[in-house]
Amino acid sequence: xxxxxxxxMSEIARIGDIEINENMPxxxxxxxxxxxxxxxxxxxxxxxxxxxxxxxxxxxRIAGARGSALWAEYNRFERYQSPSEMxxxxxxxxxxxxxxxxxxxxxxxxHIHITRIDPEPEAVTAGTDRFTxxxxxxxxxxxxxxxxxxxxxxxxxxxxxxWLDGGPQFLEFEQFYFP
Amino acid sequence: xxAVIRGLIVYFFLLVVFRVSGKRTLAQTTNFQLVLLLIxxxxxxxxxxxxxxSITTSLLLITTLVGTSVVxxxxxxxxxRLDKWLDGLPMLLIQDGTVHQDRMRRSRxxxxxxxxxxxxxxxxxxxxxxxxxxxxxxxxxxxxxxxQQ
Numbered sequence: 001x002x003x004x005x006x007x008x009m010s011e012i013a014r015i016g017d018i019e020i021n022e023n024m025p026x027x028x029x030x031x032x033x034x035x036x037x038x039x040x041x042x043x044x045x046x047x048x049x050x051x052x053x054x055x056x057x058x059x060x061r062i063a064g065a066r067g068s069a070l071w072a073e074y075n076r077f078e079r080y081q082s083p084s085e086m087x088x089x090x091x092x093x094x095x096x097x098x099x100x101x102x103x104x105x106x107x108x109x110x111h112i113h114i115t116r117i118d119p120e121p122e123a124v125t126a127g128t129d130r131f132t133x134x135x136x137x138x139x140x141x142x143x144x145x146x147x148x149x150x151x152x153x154x155x156x157x158x159x160x161x162x163w164l165d166g167g168p169q170f171l172e173f174e175q176f177y178f179p
Numbered sequence: 180x181x182a183v184i185r186g187l188i189v190y191f192f193l194l195v196v197f198r199v200s201g202k203r204t205l206a207q208t209t210n211f212q213l214v215l216l217l218i219x220x221x222x223x224x225x226x227x228x229x230x231x232x233s234i235t236t237s238l239l240l241i242t243t244l245v246g247t248s249v250v251x252x253x254x255x256x257x258x259x260r261l262d263k264w265l266d267g268l269p270m271l272l273i274q275d276g277t278v279h280q281d282r283m284r285r286s287r288x289x290x291x292x293x294x295x296x297x298x299x300x301x302x303x304x305x306x307x308x309x310x311x312x313x314x315x316x317x318x319x320x321x322x323x324x325x326x327q328q
Contacts, residue, residue, distance in 0.1 A: 016275055018311055018323065023268050030267060031285055037199030081229070 053178055054079045063162075063173040067143075069094045070164045072171050078152050079178045083115065086148045088162055095137045096165060102146060103130040103163040111158065113151040121146075132166065152177040182236045185227050186243040193223070194265070202267060202318035203287055266316045273312035276325070286314055296320035 012019050044053075051059035055075045064071030066089075073087040094100050099122075109131050121133035135146060152158075155177050163170040227240055255262035272283050272293060283289060293312045297303035301324045311323040 015271065018271070018313075020271065020313065021268050022270055023263070024270075026263060026268060027270055027282075030264075034199055034201065037195070041196070041199065 051075075052077060054082065055084055061173065063171040067091060070162070070169055070171060072162060072173070074160070074173060074175065076174075077176050077178065078150075080155055081151055081153065084150050084152075086150060088146045088148065089143065090137075090146065090164075091143045094164060098137060098139055100135045100137055100144075100146075101132050101165045102135070103127075103132040103166055105130050105159075105161050108158065108160055111152070111154040113153050114148055115151055116149040118147040118149070130163065130166075155179045182227065182231065182239050183243045185229075186240045187247065189223055189227050190244055190247050193219075198265065198267075201287060202314065202316070269316055270314045271311060272314050272320065273306075273309050275310060276307065278306070282314075288314060288320065293320055293322075297322045297324075 012021055013023075014020075015022055047053050049056065051057050054077050056077075059075045059077040060073065061076050062071060062073055069091040071089050071091075073089070075084055075086075078084050088102060090100055090102075106127070106129050117133065119135060122136050123134040125132040125134070133146070137144060152175075158175050158177065159172070160175055161170050161172050228236060251265070255265060270282060270286070272279055272286070272288060278290070283293075290306060293309065294303075294306060296312070296319070297306075297309050301322050303309060303322065303324055308325055309322055310325040313321045313323075315321055
């Protein structure tokens, strides 16, 4: 580097006759980091496709035994304020006197916005620790399904319990809501 | 989530993504890059303001984004190393007539890009009229022509 008038820009290197801040070792490091960044971007997109960041193949789960009196299809991973659903299947024997009563914990109802329930429950009872939805089913009715359309309003993990008839029979699973 | 935190998350995510994707991703505005820019701005807007249409939120977000930009530029001025990592460094693609093929390949620039810059900026016709070609920090290619003998 030649001495210059005015030391203001003295940190700028001179390559041949051009004054330029080129730094090939730093550039090579940046390229290496960029490659790692590309890999990270690819992983992020793949995780999204696979359902690790929201609904998708790896996210859809089943709680309880398929075909039993009470089992549910749900997503392990959900996203904040993104519409989704939880299907609660009721097998033969779930009904008592033409009614099925499903209960959900109060902390779940408080944080998850239930936009719609198909079919509409006949009655909703607000208890201290759980909310109970009563559906009417035909006498000796076969298997049926109640679909809850949901919109999470929280981030993080949420333990979910679904009780049948408020009784000893319940499902327990956990969901995670991404921001 | 608070609009300020949303804004900061989106700001730093975009900073990292654009740094990683390379200088030339949005350096030029070809038709498709314009479309890409519009799509990104639309998705970003969704993530930042959500359903909140209040003026307060938009004012808060604008201040957050511009403020972060000012703070970053102040920090970069004090810390040249950070500046180097955030904005990269200029690099010679053609040095005294010697074409650095590996650097061009790595930066996803080819000779036709260099020639295009030579034509538009300097009115040059051939590669041998270029003395230096530099990939600048903003992804543009600048040209120093060979002096006429």
